[in-house]
Amino acid sequence: MASHIVGYPRMGPKRELKFALESFWDGKSSAEDLEKVAVDLRASIWKQMSDVGIKYIPSNTFSYYDQVLDTTAMLGAVPPRYNWTGGEIGNSTYFSMARGNASVPAMEMTKWFDTNYHFIVPELGPDVNFSYASHKAVNEYKEAKALGVNTVPVLVGPVTYLLLSKPAKGVEKTFSLLSLLDKILPVYKEVIAELKAEGASWIQFDEPTLVLDLESHQLEAFTKAYAELESTLSGLNVLIETYFADIPAAAYKTLTSLPGVTGFGFDLVRGTKTLDLIKSEFPSGKYLFAGVVDGRNIWANDLDASLITLQSLEGVVGKDNLVVSTSSSLLHTAVDLVNEPKLDKEIKSWLAFAAQKVVEVNALAKALSGEKDEAFFSANAAAQASRKSSPRVNNEAVQKAAADLKNSEHRRATNVSARLDAQQKKLNLPILPTTTIGSFPQTVELRRVRREYKAKKISEEEYITAIKEEINKVVKLQEELDIDVLVHGEPERNDMVEYFGEQLSGFAFTANGWVQSYGSRCVKPPIIYGDVSRPKPMTVFWSSTAQSMTKRPMKGMLTGPVTILNWSFVRNDQPRFETCYQIALAIKDEVEDLEKAGITVIQIDEAALREGLPLRKAEHAFYLDWAVHSFRITNVGVEDTTQIHTHMCYSNFNDIIHSIIDMDADVITIENSRSDEKLLSVFREGVKYGAGIGPGVYDIHSPRIPSTEEIADRINKMLAVLETNILWVNPDCGLKTRKYAEVKPALENMVSACKLLRKELASAK
Secondary structure (H helix, E strand, O other): OEEEOOOOOOOOOOOHHHHHHHHHHOOOOOHHHHHHHHHHHHHHHHHHHHHHOOOEOEEOOOOOOOHHHHHHHHOOOOOHHHOOOOOOOOHHHHHHHHHOOOOOOOOOEEEOOOOOOEEEOOEEOOOOOOOOOOOHHHHHHHHHHHOOOOOEEEEEOHHHHHHOOEEOOOOOOOOOHHHHHHHHHHHHHHHHHHHHHOOOOEEEEEOHHHHOOOOHHHHHHHHHHHHHHHHHHOOOEEEEEOOOOOOOHHHHHHHHOOOOOOEEEEEOOOOOOHHHHHHHOOOOOOEEEEEEEOOOOOEOOOHHHHHHHHHHHHHHHOHHHEEEEEOOOHHHOOOOHHHOOOOOHHHHHOEOOHHHHHHHHHHHHHHHOOOOOHHHHHHHHHHHHHHHHOOOOOOHHHHHHHHHHHHOOOOOOOOHHHHHHHHHHHHOOOOOOEEOOOEOOOOHHHHHHHHHHHOOOOOHHHHHHHHHHHHHHHHHHHHHHOOOEEOOEOOOOOOHHHHHHOOOEEEEOOOOOOEEEEOOEEEOOOEEEEEEEOOOOOOHHHHHHHHOOOOOOEEEEEEOHHHHHHOOEEOOOOOHHHHHHHHHHHHHHHHHHHHHOOOOEEEEEOOOOOOOOOOOHHHHHHHHHHHHHHHHHHHOOOOOOOEEEEEEOOOOOHHHHHHHHHOOOOEEEEOOOOOOOOOHHHHHOOOOOOOEEEEOOOOOOOOOOOOHHHHHHHHHHHHOOOOHHHEOEOOOOOOOOOOHHHHHHHHHHHHHHHHHHHHHHHHHO
């Protein structure tokens, strides 16, 4: 019985690629140094899978930024502003598209389906001259082959690539991106021909858009694309991989009827209804790549249950045509439990990171072949039983409190207009008030202090003194810049979710459980293994300390329940909404304690609310109902004069704008600049928004410093569709990934733009 891995984490067990990328970007190392790290990481990944016994090992899933940008490079679809003149695309052009440079902004970045991973959105139009401009897929195949590993090269499928793209600036929004199919397929043919010539026997096309609600003409594009590629693919085994959800019946029929395709991959963890489609009809003689090992979470697979599922499928597709696989790429999980020697032993027995999931896939394949490892299966069954019966998982008081929430909608008693009036009397802010989103640059010295405190190399008193000094520096800087509503800069936090999880019950933490979010940015999601509650205040000391340093309003900074949920590895033994309600109650306690401590502006970030939206429209209403309800729970008890902010970033918000309004926050700050001000279009179309709103005026994920004139121009575009008295001015997101040399001039220009426009607005009266 064969085994297959859809994709694998690329950062390395100790984030080796992250540090190599950042060293290269900072000019401290060469392109050759960066490539050496990448070559070593790829070799170790391929060797690991080969040693375990995986038959279908992927290549070309390694990336310096993301796989969609790699495809843009492969197709030579470089926007003109980057001044690419042809030939093989190098690091300078590639990273300029991803990060921008001193003279031009980066391309838009958005979430990869419903994950916390991001991709760079292709900008396409009728005038793009596609050409084969990156040989990465072929080069990595050859690299693996030289090591004795015959891999399955992975390409983002042509239809998915176009469906994830957007019309370039100046191109009509109604332009059909699928009309470019005939222009990109010749490049795909060149890549396929080269892979065949180098000896590839299989090729994998990732077409995850097949799980979305597609229209008939979009489904027809798949048939057209693979019919056109059929002759070029002749002689190759072709796998079409889908993941992240059930595949709709119409898409399943289209997929399984595609010409020249050998096998089909399905997510059978998040797509359990797909099992019914497979069992009712599966094309004779084709391979089924059954994704029974979860590529999105870190819980050990229930091997006995998976084996039963696989045995039932064996009877449908035939023993020789069933391949055991992961449900998606393992990119979304941590790398290896071996790197967690300090993790609680009982909890550790419940987990499987990427390296362990590779072993699980192979163990299931061998079991189907009659070579079941009884000891391995027995240990797995014992761990499953331990988790179900462990007293540390369940807390009856928490469960009852969360269940009682369903009896109320938890809405503040006064409408937002009246609340804003009461808040303005107390805060006395100017028009176009300025603020930032929360974090300030995380310097080397600051990281050293946190690291040494965690390692008990400095005392708690020394740690508190150092953090207070950092907060004071950030407060003084904001006062010098004349920002209106301040933040304390979050110097005590390495990560916005990890920080709160460490102080809540029901969470566990890893030392090296890093997961890539975008580029070199990695996060370390906490593990929610049990019922959640707040034993004691989490942020009150630091927020109060910061407020004591200034007479200006100081925001209390919290992460919202939906974002904590979506940015954690969540327990899979109860519905997600039940866990979210538990977190909401914990954050509610913190909000009320901040208010008692005299904090009059409290920001509850829900950066990941849109990210968690199910991929199928039929499931949207239920998710948005409990997600928005969870947010309202957190602040239902505060006074009218306490201003509640929230923040969202790097997703498409236009389709959930009414749910955002229903959150009933007093002020929302939201990413806008990097997405070409897409957010503003919803207000141009007539949506009325009465609360405070701060669409971001510059992109913080790029080192580029925007000018005063550029920011003023953005604010004027906002004033064309939003009332002056509700508009706030702020960056797109937090500033922790930037350097002070970038942050200071950017914020100076932001404040200068505001003051300029305030004068213009005053003189126009």
